[in-house]
Amino acid sequence: MTIPTHRATTRSSVLRHLRPGPRGAAALAVSVVATTVLPLLAPPLTGHFVDDAIGGASTRHLVLIAAGYLALALAGQLARMLTAWLASRLAWDGTNRLRETLAGHALGLDMAYHGRRTPGEMIERVDGDVVAVAEFVVAFLLDVVAGVLLLAGVLVIVSAVDPRIGGFLLVYCVLTGYAMARAQRLAVPSAARARAAGAALFGGLEERLAGAEDIRANGAGEHAVYRLYQGSSAWYRANYRSGQIGVGLLAGTWVAFAAGTAIALGLAAWAQRSGAITVGTAVLLFQYTLMVRAPFERLIDQLRQYQAALAGVTRIGDLLAERRTLPAPADPRPLPVTGPLELSLEGVGFAYPDDGEQVLSDVTLSLAPGETLGLVGRTGSGKTSVARLVLRLYDPTEGAVRVGGVDLRDADPSSVRSRICAVTQDVQVFAAGVRDNLTLFRPPPDDSVLRDVLVDVGLGDWLASLPDGLDTVLGGVSGTGVSAGEAQLLALARAFLADPGLVVMDEASSRLDPATERRIERSVDRLLRGRTGVLIAHRLSSLSRVDKIAVIDGGRVVEYGRRENLAADPTSRFARMLDMAGVSR
């Protein structure tokens, strides 16, 4: 019993974000009612027209009725458009709110959450699911609400005119609706199979086009075409089978509506013969019967969308239910506001929350303000975990990380963000202007400051080459491309702008051309001047520039000391490394 209740609450909490404000809701309600009522008023006019024409009313009178009909028809169409406009605006507002809430919520989650998810997955969660819900909400308001109202209106009016025909129409609607919904469900699996066959065909095609050179150079071109024939043939057969049901369903709908119309006509004729209704009323009943068709078809169509939207709502609810794992400090203490920061790790042990495997044990390191530390160790040795703890992306499971004398668990998170800076090797360039890429969308300082920083990191010539200077849009489909080396320098420029007291840096492990590498080295030296630094080193050459070195293996510090002492001691690992490379100590 608890599970459905839980589902119901997440569903309602997700839908709460979509609810429009009172004024929007009122406008929409009025417009939906107008959309429904105006078309309902038209058939009586036709009925009157026919009766009065047969009865010999004046031409003026008939023309007036016809003009009224025209006006009503136009007003009905306008109301429908107004509803469509209002509904899509309100739905977009609501889903945008939901998107922003989701993005904000996800951004607030810890790296423990993000480490396990790809950006593609996050796009699906934050945008894909919301789009499915948005489309359904618009369609729901337009097709389901307005459609049901219209159907109800038709049934009420027809029943008022002739209860027997009204009763028939009601039974007919229920039966047809039930049959169509059932048949629709029958069509779903084969339609899904046809879609899957199409997705497989085009997915395979995309992979082969991406691997065109591998295929050509290995002489497998004809084979790839052969696979296309096979995929197309499977797709054709799936389409055929899905068509058998889908097209059959469509033909069935045609016949069902023709039958409904014919029976209503027969009943109207019978009622008219028996004197219960006039010819005009028969025309009126005929028109109402025709009005049933469109909302019906739309309603059935929405049944399919409903499932997708429901799945989307559930996934959105799941994301919103994710909680932060790092506790906020009860009494936040700020880090020292200026100058380089002292760093100490005291007996630190750490295990990632999802698997519990111990990745760091008894790590003790200390850096005086302004000192730099090089972390050395093979992939998976734990050096990245040390860096993550220093950035407080995780909390240690044992011991403490202190920055400027403050245990990071007690430190004010905003001061941690402003005083400790990370420079990662994978640099995300946003499809946005240079300015936004430097400030990460925060209010920018003076352009002169930005220019100076770019010149400082060695991007002066690059900036000068950009068509619109700091306004040049980078990355994306249409933006200016950024090379790997330029991206590294941009990341350094971001760090300079942040002006932190402690820099945690993951050196780029991929190779760049020698000239760029030298530029990056120079900028790193400048950045670390007068700042405390932790450097995850991938190159022996970078280690010549740090004060201390810690060699990490299996989550433990196996060698730690001042660089010059380690280099002088021929038995140290560090010295052995230098020897092996033939670099002078």
Place this chain on the structure above:
Amino acid sequence: MKPVSLVVARLVRNDLRRYLVGGLLWLPVSVIPLGSGLLLQQIFDRIGGQRVAGLDQILWLCAAFVGVEVVRGLIMYVANLYGGYWWDAMATLLRANVLRSLLTAPGPAAGRQPHSPGESVARLRDDVSDLVELVDESVPLAGTFLFSGAALAIMATVDPVITLVLVVPMIVVGVLSRLMSEVVRRLHSRARGLGAAVTAYIGETFAGVLAIKTAGAEDAVLERLREHNRERRDAAVKDRLASDLLETSTSATVEISTGLVLLLAAPAMRRGDFTVGDLALFTSYVGWLTALPRIVGRVLFRLPQAAVSTERLTRLMAPHEDAGHLSRNSGVWFHREPLSPPGSVPDHGDPLEVVEARGLSVRHDGSGRGVHGIDLLIRRGSFTVVTGAVGSGKTTLVRALLGLARADEGAVFWNGRLVADPGTFLVPGRAAYASQVPRLFSESLRENLLLGRSGDDADLARALESAAFEEGLAEMADGLDTIVGPRGVRLSGGQAQRATAARALVRMPDLLVVDDLSSALDVETEKLLWDRIAGAARDGRGPATLLVVSHRQAALERADQIVVLDRGRVAGRGTLGDLLENCPEMRRLWHEERVVEAEERSERPARPGG
């Protein structure tokens, strides 16, 4: 003949029987509503008392009304299923012609594809269906013309003036939808573009989430998302409104036409010249008549689009191919197995003695990268290594030699004879290639290795062993039947590189070309791989001649010949010993490599020194 007309004509002619029979089957679906309207006229004339008749006669007419729709539904069902073959067959034909040209036609395929394979697929999917759709549209177009002509004629016999007036709203809708369609298309593509921008921004945000969180820039990032969202909303609402307007204009036409009929028929109806049945007939036909301007508008809209589609698809073909090649009847196999290409390469009868490149130059567009005037001579049984710094042109050289990139100057010679098109000549059994960025397909490992070649598991096992992949294979639950690639088991970068090396090895080429493997293979594994490949070459189990891009010591030490590239030019050539003596660039690279490999070994304290 214009290219688009040629393609359209070919699509009709390639399977003329199915096109004609399908078309003739479909015509009644458009024309039968004429009968429904006439039946309604009869029914209402009897209800209105214009014709004296019993109730049973009316009921029979009602039954006929249903019967007509049953016939129409049946015909539609048959026509749809029959016509589906023609549609899918023509689409497949176009796609296969483009794909075959991209993968087998002479001349480098690089530069023919747009910058992302996703975009190529979009062309093969959407441009192809646009073209087929245009031809397909000819059938309902003809049907609607037939219906409209007949309907207007029938209506004119009842009241020519009203009929004439009713043509006006039809023309208005036609013009309107023609005018609107361009606006709708523009708004739609703008909304789609802004939607894509939001998606991309969210992707970038979460790709850079570490930088954002450590900088504390969450609020600023969200504020930007809000701006993107607002822009997207405005565009999406406009898009929706415009397409609604188009849809509404059609339904409004029906309503307005009905109103016009009432307005104009009022005097005649009072006189009794225009009956209730006539009213029913007119309102029924008016609904169907709006299909004509819409379909004419659609065809007019599709025509220029189809020209663009033809042009875009032709651009994917080789330069010497045109719309004729695009649309030629290369066969379709929906009901029987397609002809499978031969599994083994016929012996080319000209085994490699020496392959040579003379004065090879590739100028990348203006960026200065590329290679300039490279000479390369590879003898049977030799191990040649191309080395150089990042961006020195190693991959470009290899791709130009294999004809994958267009050489602006220079030529390739096989045993002293000029090779006219290296791209189609240097393929198995003469040459095979493992690229730097390995591409595996979402298929079984076996299919990925064979790609249509015949070969038994022993051949595959040999190739996998030469490529030092036997451990990777042992880890796989289903062995060679394990589905790998993007939608299967994700192999690590190193595993994928070794699998593509095995793919080249299994083809038993005279010349094996392997691009840089170092990005994903550690020093030890790469050394093992060269040992294995060289061993196989020695005892004749593998390709005897190797051309390799590498900066690893293991490859350089083994080389009979090293070509050192520096900014696209040969900086030195010879054995490692010679080069270390007299080539400064080689000395620099060698020193750097020693440092890097020493560091990598130092990171593996278990096996110091390797």
